């Protein structure tokens with residue numbers, strides 16, 4: 001029993017041995033879908049992953065990775081890395097940010113909480129700034145929630161509001177930001193009719209402005225800071241719709257990569273720099289791509305870039321983004337309380353763990369896996385290795401990314417005999433899938449498959465077990481489809497490329513020389529999802545899972 005009163009000791013599994021090394025591979029954005037020319041996994045040569053299917057149904061199956069299976073509001077919500085890795089690591093389904101924010105808005109509790117009271121103190125004299133992703137993707141944010149927040153804040157006395165938008169095109173179709181901007185403008189106009197001075201103040205494409213993650217490239221956050229806080233950007237416009245349309249045409253940027261811009265008044269002055277006394281809310285509910293900005297806004301000691309001017313603000317996140325760092329300290333909605341994750345249990349039960357990915361996905365197999373918590377549970381039992389990602393490029397120009405490097409680190413960790421769990425995320429199919437470049441995504445899928453082979457070979461040598469799965473779909477479908485599954489065409493007759501994730505299930509396969517002969521997937525969990533994986537892995541480590549975990553996918557039959 002630990003000091004927290006939690007009994008961390010896991011009971012022995014009645015049939016499965018301990019001490020086998022498990023190679024636990026998450027292919028990011030690797031779903032299962034019908035085979036056609038837009039299914040890059042099908043088009044790519046992926047002999048290793050293909051061969052696993054032959055193990056069905058005993059050793060290969062599909063699991064749900066979207067919607068309510070991962071704690072999202074509806075079955076129309078595609079999966080994503082945060083909720084996927086949370087479910088994989090925590091073994092239970094938690095109501096996730098999107099759902100918690102919906103509930104807090106519906107009940108009005110958002111406006112009664114500590115976080116809102118804190119920012120509200122600025123309303124009488126100062127400006128409320130809202131910063132975040134303008135999208136209905138439901139991955140990092142949702143525009144309908146932002147509109148309700150705007151309405152609620154104005155009803156609560158906000159007299160001057162400035163919105164700093166980040167355009168998406170990654171969780172939604174490229175080009176859709178124009179429509180979102182029109183919807184937002186419409187609501188801001190309604191507020192102005194009511195006497196609230198409400199306008200968009202700045203913007204930029206999410207991948208080029210603000211929404212970097214895991215400290216891959218601070219210049220992205222700096223570009224946002226300059227526009228949002230300092231009111232400085234290379235482009236100036238009178239309104240946001242014009243800004244987006246113009247920048248999409250020239251310099252021909254897509255939504256994800258629009259350059260930063262500020263909105264200026266008739267005299268050319270930026271309408272919304274952030275100044276002393278203002279309130280700021282970052283309205284994304286998802287953590288990874290808000291943490292860096294949250295640090296810049298909140299930390300007095302900060303040396304990642306020159307902030308030039310650091311306004312004394314009242315800052316709240318939509319959620320608290322990092323439970324360990326308590327960042328930000330003020331927030332509007334309580335984050336999901338993802339406790340007692342499998343990683344924490346396993347360290348208490350003698351399972352030594354190695355986790356690795358490249359920077360852009362490093363936090364997925366550490367931070368998200370451990371319930372949005374940074375750092376080690378026990379640094380004597382765990383080693384996390386981050387391979388630096390390339391920065392400043394779109395990954396279609398480098399579709400192999402660091403797959404080989406990740407796999408080789410995993411191989412070495414497996415062969416070292418120092419770990420019982422070696423966990424990796426292979427980013428290729430997701431990161432390249434998001435660029436919408438089909439040819440490059442095919443190369444990416446092949447590269448991921450080759451990396452899997454390197455890890456499998458090590459597992460073979462070490463007499464271990466492999467578990468390979470994915471966090472959600474992406475590369476298996478690169479086109480927007482109608483209800484009957486036919487590709488949709490835009491008004492120029494071109495197919496509409498799908499840069500986002502999908503609603504598809506993902507594969508899970510188990511095997512390797514260390515897998516006890518009688519282990520197979522149960523048949524009585526047809527709707528099993530990612531949250532069932534943690535108990536499965538605990539079993540394969542020789543333990544029974546805690547009783548409130550989603551049930552294990554495997555059973556052991558006597559041969």
Ligand SMILES: O=C(O)[C@H](O)COP(=O)(O)O
Pocket residue numbers: 028029079080081082139140170171289430434
């Ligand atoms: O943040 C991103 O890159 C996308 O919005 C979602 O992708 P991920 O959930 O795979 O990280």
Ligand SMILES: [Mn+2]
Pocket residue numbers: 028029080081082084430471472
């Ligand atoms: Mn992902």
Ligand SMILES: [Mn+2]
Pocket residue numbers: 029081430431434474501
């Ligand atoms: Mn993704």
